[in-house]
Amino acid sequence: MPYDHRNTARRTLALALAATGCCAVLAGCATSQASPPSGKAGASRATQGESGTQSRPPFASPSAPRSTRSPVPAQGSRSLAGRTVVIDPGHNSGNFRHSTEINKKVNIGTTRKECDTTGTSTNAGYTEASFTLDVSHRLRDLLTARGVKVVLTHDGDRPWGPCIDERARIGNAARADAVVSVHADGSAVGNRGFHVILPAKVGAGSADTVGIVAPSRALGERIADRFAHATGTSPSNYIGSGTGLDVRDDLGGLNLSTVPKVFVECGNMRDPKDAQLLTSSTWRQKAAQGLADGIATYLQG
Numbered sequence: 001m002p003y004d005h006r007n008t009a010r011r012t013l014a015l016a017l018a019a020t021g022c023c024a025v026l027a028g029c030a031t032s033q034a035s036p037p038s039g040k041a042g043a044s045r046a047t048q049g050e051s052g053t054q055s056r057p058p059f060a061s062p063s064a065p066r067s068t069r070s071p072v073p074a075q076g077s078r079s080l081a082g083r084t085v086v087i088d089p090g091h092n093s094g095n096f097r098h099s100t101e102i103n104k105k106v107n108i109g110t111t112r113k114e115c116d117t118t119g120t121s122t123n124a125g126y127t128e129a130s131f132t133l134d135v136s137h138r139l140r141d142l143l144t145a146r147g148v149k150v151v152l153t154h155d156g157d158r159p160w161g162p163c164i165d166e167r168a169r170i171g172n173a174a175r176a177d178a179v180v181s182v183h184a185d186g187s188a189v190g191n192r193g194f195h196v197i198l199p200a201k202v203g204a205g206s207a208d209t210v211g212i213v214a215p216s217r218a219l220g221e222r223i224a225d226r227f228a229h230a231t232g233t234s235p236s237n238y239i240g241s242g243t244g245l246d247v248r249d250d251l252g253g254l255n256l257s258t259v260p261k262v263f264v265e266c267g268n269m270r271d272p273k274d275a276q277l278l279t280s281s282t283w284r285q286k287a288a289q290g291l292a293d294g295i296a297t298y299l300q301g
């Protein structure tokens with residue numbers, strides 16, 4: 001990308017809705033991906049962060065009077081016309097049938113990593129790829145209604161992928177104001193809640209995130225706040241110490257981005273209680289609403 005794309009003054013935000021805790025992006029998950037569609041997925045990052053009882057959410061209780069909550073931008077209250085958001089549905093339902101292609105290594109600046117992964121699934125076989133595409137469609141519709149130009153990195157219309165480096169390039173080429181990569185995690189039972197993954201400061205090879213670290217954090221913080229509000233769910237009790245935020249330097253989709261971008265792990269597909277939420281279309285609509293509200297709050301400054 002041209003150098004000026006790194007200028008944060010452009011307020012280009014690559015909103016990568018990819019879930020980082022999910023097996024798709026975890027370094028240790030290459031051999032523990034979900035089998036199609038009812039196989040067992042390996043636990044990811046299950047040993048990281050807190051475990052046991054759920055952390056107290058730093059956000060307002062869903063049952064609290066509305067007047068005590070932080071302001072929520074009313075839908076359509078302010079047009080976001082002229083802004084571009086790239087939505088990245090994590091994984092691809094076809095990846096299960098294309099192991100050779102998705103296992104091919106690509107350069108993410110700091111190292112080489114698998115092109116893509118299958119992602120995880122619930123114990124009943126609802127795949128992460130199905131979840132991410134569904135939420136991405138709902139998010140697309142909500143943002144489009146507010147005047148945003150939305151670009152999807154894929155729409156279930158290709159046999160596999162895109163590779164993680166291509167996912168980043170799509171956001172960069174769109175000169176997105178924000179990119180969100182949508183995912184769900186595959187961690188141990190009892191690990192619950194959502195978290196947003198932010199890019200670490202990385203400068204190696206083709207990776208240079210210096211210009212996107214700050215705006216990506218701003219985007220991620222607003223998404224975490226609005227997501228908790230819209231869904232009534234708590235931030236992760238196993239990553240982020242109750243903040244709902246994590247920072248990583250091993251994700252190609254973040255390392256190679258030149259526009260503000262975050263991954264969102266909407267919940268843990270391997271926990272039965274979280275899975276009950278993730279498989280609910282009503283809850284997924286709330287999740288999409290939270291993401292849209294967070295993005296809108298960020299874009300409106």
Ligand SMILES: [Zn+2]
Nearest residue numbers: 022024090183
């Ligand atoms: Zn994932």
